[in-house]
Amino acid sequence: GLKKKEVNVLCLGLDNSGKTTIINQLKPSNAQAQDIVPTIGFSIEKFKTSSLSFTVFDMSGQGRYRNLWEHYYKEGQAIIFVIDSSDKLRMVVAKEELDTLLSHPDIKHRRIPILFFANKMDLKEALSSVKVSQLLCLENIKDKPWHICASNAIKGEGLQEGVDWLQDQIR
Numbered sequence: 001g002l003k004k005k006e007v008n009v010l011c012l013g014l015d016n017s018g019k020t021t022i023i024n025q026l027k028p029s030n031a032q033a034q035d036i037v038p039t040i041g042f043s044i045e046k047f048k049t050s051s052l053s054f055t056v057f058d059m060s061g062q063g064r065y066r067n068l069w070e071h072y073y074k075e076g077q078a079i080i081f082v083i084d085s086s087d088k089l090r091m092v093v094a095k096e097e098l099d100t101l102l103s104h105p106d107i108k109h110r111r112i113p114i115l116f117f118a119n120k121m122d123l124k125e126a127l128s129s130v131k132v133s134q135l136l137c138l139e140n141i142k143d144k145p146w147h148i149c150a151s152n153a154i155k156g157e158g159l160q161e162g163v164d165w166l167q168d169q170i171r
């Protein structure tokens with residue numbers, strides 16, 4: 001059959017935000033891991049949509065590994081940025097990492113699409129995606145297409161809407 005277009009995606013965000021859980025849900029069920037553990041360094045994963053074949057760089061969000069992110073910026077054609085909506089204390093840290101990303105020379109002048117997941121929406125203390133968007137000042141991103149979805153990665157809720165948006169940005 002026709003070969004799908006290959007797209008490199010960077011999955012970024014603080015440790016414990018749910019990046020690996022999200023990527024795992026997007027994989028075919030026979031390829032899904034049963035136990036998710038904190039990512040060491042990074043891990044390369046693959047999943048497909050109707051028209052695209054994604055290669056995901058699932059980066060560790062732990063402080064000591066965040067300096068690895070920038071080495072993959074050049075190769076990335078799209079970004080998935082995951083936020084733990086219930087982690088109010090670290091929302092400012094998430095914003096700092098996002099701002100550092102957006103001002104990096106390999107990202108700054110590119111019209112690279114960014115999909116945000118306001119994850120863990122199932123937790124009662126979770127902020128709404130609108131609130132997360134305000135705290136991260138997403139409306140200031142004017143030179144890149146972006147979109148935010150509330151998600152529950154454990155149940156897989158909200159993920160398809162996000163990936164559909166991403167696919168539309170790339171085709």
Ligand code: GTP
Pocket residue numbers: 013014015016017018019020021022036037038039040059060061062082119120121122123151152153154155
């Ligand atoms: P690092 O690899 O350390 O950067 O973390 P990560 O962003 O990949 O997070 P990971 O997917 O390992 O998930 C961290 C924890 O959050 C795990 O215990 C997950 O089960 C849990 N988790 C992920 N998504 C959700 C969610 O939507 N709701 C709830 N309640 N828990 C979640």
Ligand code: MG
Pocket residue numbers: 019020021037038039058059060061
């Ligand atoms: Mg991980």
